[in-house]
Amino acid sequence: MDVKSAFLNGFIEEEVYVRQPPGFESAKFPDRVYKLRKALYGLKQAPRAWYARLKSFLLKSGFVMGSVDKTLFLLSRSGDTLIVQIYVDDIIFGGSSHALVSSFAEQMSREFEMSLMGELQFFLGLQIKQGLEGTFVHQTKYTRDILKKFNMGDSKPMTTPMSTNTALDADEDGEAVDQKKFQGMIGSLLYLTTTRPDIQFAVCLCARYQASPRTSHRQAVKGIFQLGLWYSSGSSIFLRGFSDTDHAGCRIDRKSTSGTCQLLGTSLVSWSSRKQASVVLSTTEAEYVTAASCCCQLLWMKATLSDFGLRFGKISLLVDSTSAISVAKNPILHSRTKHIDVRFHFLRDHYEKGDIDLVHVVSANQLADIFTKPLEFDAFTCLRVELGVCHPF
Structure with a gap:
């Protein structure tokens, strides 16, 4: 109404x-x-x-x-x-x-x-289809509108949002492009990530170069542009999170990229891809920082869902780094981890309280991997399906 x-x-x-x-x-x-x-x-x-x-x-x-x-x-x-x-x-x-x-x-x-x-069919730019088997949320009309806006309606489709060979940097010797138009493309794509988690990393990576965009950055953005998210009805209700990191992935300042996602049952509810605030010294530290961020989101979701009468015990947080899990479970200081900022030990505190259960997951099943770096077609497609991204039904 x-x-x-x-x-x-x-x-x-x-x-x-x-x-x-x-x-x-x-x-x-x-x-x-x-x-x-x-x-x-x-x-x-x-x-x-x-x-x-x-x-x-x-x-x-x-x-x-x-x-x-x-x-x-x-x-x-x-x-x-x-x-x-x-x-x-x-x-x-x-x-x-x-x-x-x-x-x-x-x-x-x-x-x-x-x-x-x-019946809800359109809300804040999102198109919604409801059926007995579940709900499909997509932005097909919005996607077509922005393709038309940026004169890309006849562009050749790509199999993934970004090639694994793409290595963006400042490209100071490259040809400058219209900054206002580039920022408009980034802004449009950021809103599209509301139903397209599979493009989250590529969009956020390109967004880092809005201050001085070059031709290489614009080409990367054009490669990103009627998929949506599927929420199945009747699936079991349990809360879990995935966290992953690409250590020192930024070619300019060597900061790591954190990728996290949270699912309720088999349905993706929340996700993020962002560059960490400071440089870390090891993959272990990068994974630990990301897991702490994912823990914060899971606890917020747990509190929010309690208003709906849903109660959860220990929540599984799946990490593919055994060393990061060991740091959280073992309170003994080591020379390689004693410098880690105290705020990230928030993760250890909630593990000891029994709010979070840190579980190891093999890299091939790490859903958050799609939020940290470009992937090959097979891996990208597999993770996209697991996240519930599909074509309209």
Whole structure:
């Protein structure tokens, strides 16, 4: 559902005065100003005032606000559950009872002027197909639009986003290209990674050269450009994470690239590919730092999912470095690891508490490998399938 003129529904607590708008000036008091009683578009308090109004209404209606995500509201009634997710003036909702869902829609329509959009098919640029077997989320229309925007509609498809022979660097002797257009391409691709985790690494690598893009960087970006993510229904519910690292992979500053992904059952929920903040001295240290980052995300997801009534014990974090696992499990300092920043021992602390179980996985089954470096076609295709990236059905 979409709330019409949502920001006009908010009440402001501060005293705000505005000039008399043209055409509505008072002939008797031309030099006076108006005092606002409600929020207006353009007012910096308007988004907060709208959220406060909507939150107050939902809480009075019996909803419980999420303990982690404050835009999540849940209602339990007679054994049924209704879930409401807010994004500014767009509201997604669903429940286990059709009567409960219909009642909520009617209740909202009485309180606010809104339009009901029916079954969720399009949201924030994402196309959504729902079926009995699962849900498919993709950006086919968006992909076609950006290909047309950058005059690449007739480009030859590539088997992988980036060749294993690609070795990007500053290329200071290369020919400079239009920086604004290059940044536009990067921005468009970054949004595309919402449903295309398989291009995450290639996009993030190219994004490092936005300050001074060259022809080589533009060619790499063009190689990246109707796949999407498949979420199977009825799969078992368990939480796990994968972490991997490409040690000293950056050719400029020799910093490592961290790749992580988190799955709920067999469905990919969260992923990242980013360059580490500092240079590390060994593969072990690079893997340890990445595992700590993955641990943070898993604990956040665990807390968020608890609002949905899902409880998890020890969460598996799969790492392909036995030495990094040993560092986390063994609190004894060694000369090669004693310099590691204390904040990364967050991982060891949660392992000892029993929140995280560090599990070794062979490199061939390391799903996060796709977020750290370019891969050969066979390995890339295999991991992409495991992550749930597929063609529209």
